[in-house]
Amino acid sequence: MRKLPVLAALGLTLALTACGGGAEVPSSPPTEPATAATPAPVPEPVVLEMGPLTEANAGARRAYAAALERVVRELVLPDGSDYSGGEYPNMEENQFAVCDVDGDGEEELILLYTTTMTAGHRGYVCSWEEETGELDIQLMDYPLFTFYESGAVQGGWSHNQGKGGSFWPYDLYRYDASLDAYVDVGSVDAWDASLISEGYPADADVSGSGFVYYIETDSSIDWEEPLDASIYEAWRYVYVRDGRELQPEYLALTEENIQRLLEE
Numbered sequence: 001m002r003k004l005p006v007l008a009a010l011g012l013t014l015a016l017t018a019c020g021g022g023a024e025v026p027s028s029p030p031t032e033p034a035t036a037a038t039p040a041p042v043p044e045p046v047v048l049e050m051g052p053l054t055e056a057n058a059g060a061r062r063a064y065a066a067a068l069e070r071v072v073r074e075l076v077l078p079d080g081s082d083y084s085g086g087e088y089p090n091m092e093e094n095q096f097a098v099c100d101v102d103g104d105g106e107e108e109l110i111l112l113y114t115t116t117m118t119a120g121h122r123g124y125v126c127s128w129e130e131e132t133g134e135l136d137i138q139l140m141d142y143p144l145f146t147f148y149e150s151g152a153v154q155g156g157w158s159h160n161q162g163k164g165g166s167f168w169p170y171d172l173y174r175y176d177a178s179l180d181a182y183v184d185v186g187s188v189d190a191w192d193a194s195l196i197s198e199g200y201p202a203d204a205d206v207s208g209s210g211f212v213y214y215i216e217t218d219s220s221i222d223w224e225e226p227l228d229a230s231i232y233e234a235w236r237y238v239y240v241r242d243g244r245e246l247q248p249e250y251l252a253l254t255e256e257n258i259q260r261l262l263e264e
Contacts, residue, residue, distance in 0.1 A: 042242070042243045042244070042245075043242055043243070043244040044244075045245040045246065045247045046149060046244065046245070046246050046247065047247050047249065048101060048246055048248045049099065049249045050097065050098045050099055050107075050249055050251075050260070050261075051099070051107070053261070053262065057106075057107055059130060059133070060106065060107055060127075060128035060130075061098070061107075061261045061262060062262065063128045063133065063134070063135055064098055064107075064126070064128070064135075064261055065258050065259075065262055067109065067111075067126070067135055068109075068111070068253065068258045068261075069258060071094070071111070071113070071253065072091050072253060072255065072258070077111075077113060077122055077124070078109075078111065078124050078135055078137060079137055079140060081120075081122065083113075083116055083120065086116050086120075091115060091253050091254070092252040092253060092254050093114060093252070094111070094113050094252070094253035095111075095112045095250040095251065095252060095253060096109065096110060096111045096250065096251055096253055097109075097110040097248035097249055097250045097251065098110075098261060099248050099249065101125065101147050101246060101248060102125070102127075102138070102151060102175045102180075102182075103151060103175070104177060104180065106127065106128075108125055108126060108127050109124070109125070109126040109127075109128075109135070110123075110124065110125050110145070110248055110250075111123070111124045111126070111143075112143035112145070113143065118158055118159075121142055121143050121158065122140060122141075122142075122143060123139075123140065123141050123142060123143030123144070123145055123155070124139065125137070125138045125140075125145075125182065126138060127180060136180070136181075138175075138180065138181045138182050139181070141155035141173075142155060142156065142157060142158045144156030144157075144158075144170075146245060147245060147246040147248065148239075148240050148241070148243065148245055148246065149242075149244040149245070149246055150239060150240055150241040150244075151174060151175035151239075152173065152174050152239040152240050153172075153173045153175070153182055154170045154171075154173075154240075155170055155172075155173065156169070156170045157170060162189050162190075162191075162221070163189075163190070163191040163192060163196050163223075164189055164190040164191065164192055164195075164211075165190075165194065165195035166192065167189070167190040167192060167211065169187070169188060169189040169190070169221070170187070170188055171184060171186070171187050171188075172184075172185050172187075172188065172236070172239055173185060174239050185217070185239060186215050186216060186235075187215070187216045187220070187221060188214065188215050188216075188232070189214045189221045190211050190212065190213045190214065190232075191211065191212050191213075191214070191223075191226065192210065192211055193205070193210045193211070194210060201226040204226035204227065204228055205226075205228060205229075206228040206230070207228050207230055209229040211229055212226035212227060212228065212229075213226070213228075213229065213232035214226065214227065215227065215232065215235060
């Protein structure tokens with residue numbers, strides 16, 4: 001598949017996101033986007049606590065509790081993955097949260113499953129389909145999620161073995177209200193000049209931040225198109241905007257905490 005140049009992709013993304021699903025996005029990024037050297041202030045995060053059991057959410061709560069019980073008792077994850085042959089019994093080290101993380105007015109189930117080998121770690125965001133009574137997986141990725149008030153989700157990679165140093169590579173998703181799902185918009189990695197100076201593409205580092213960035217919208221990072229921090233921040237702003245995070249109230253995956261979903 002031919003890679004879409006990032007500058008062209010940025011213009012296309014601005015247009016598509018403004019008229020597509022999810023929250024409304026300004027037609028242009030800030031006039032002076034932050035660079036890695038001078039980050040803009042980030043607003044305080046919004047804590048998402050689990051609300052009370054109500055008649056409106058009772059069906060979803062029962063479905064979420066049943067799905068979590070299956071994980072605890074059978075080691076079967078929401079997508080059907082069977083981990084029953086594993087040797088990692090400390091189930092309480094896994095975490096879950098129930099809250100409206102996508103802003104659609106309904107609660108979602110977030111599950112972070114990490115009690116297995118790293119390659120098997122899974123993170124889920126699930127909704128409940130009232131018509132079928134089944135769970136719908138909105139997002140599945142490595143369980144290193146950062147949720148944003150804008151509707152974006154950043155999914156950190158399982159490993160950081162590139163050239164980014166303190167920069168952790170990630171996939172970025174936007175919430176599409178029409179699909180009630182998260183849509184992959186790109187993967188990001190960086191090159192930290194202080195970590196590996198040999199071959200560093202200094203000509204691309206116009207801002208002098210000491211970092212250049214790589215954004216892939218259709219394949220893995222190929223290190224062929226280094227971007228200045230200003231271009232990276234402009235692309236990211238379309239989805240993350242002011243960077244305000246949502247912090248779900250995570251609970252340990254225990255029978256007692258699952259039961260809390262069904263209590264008044």
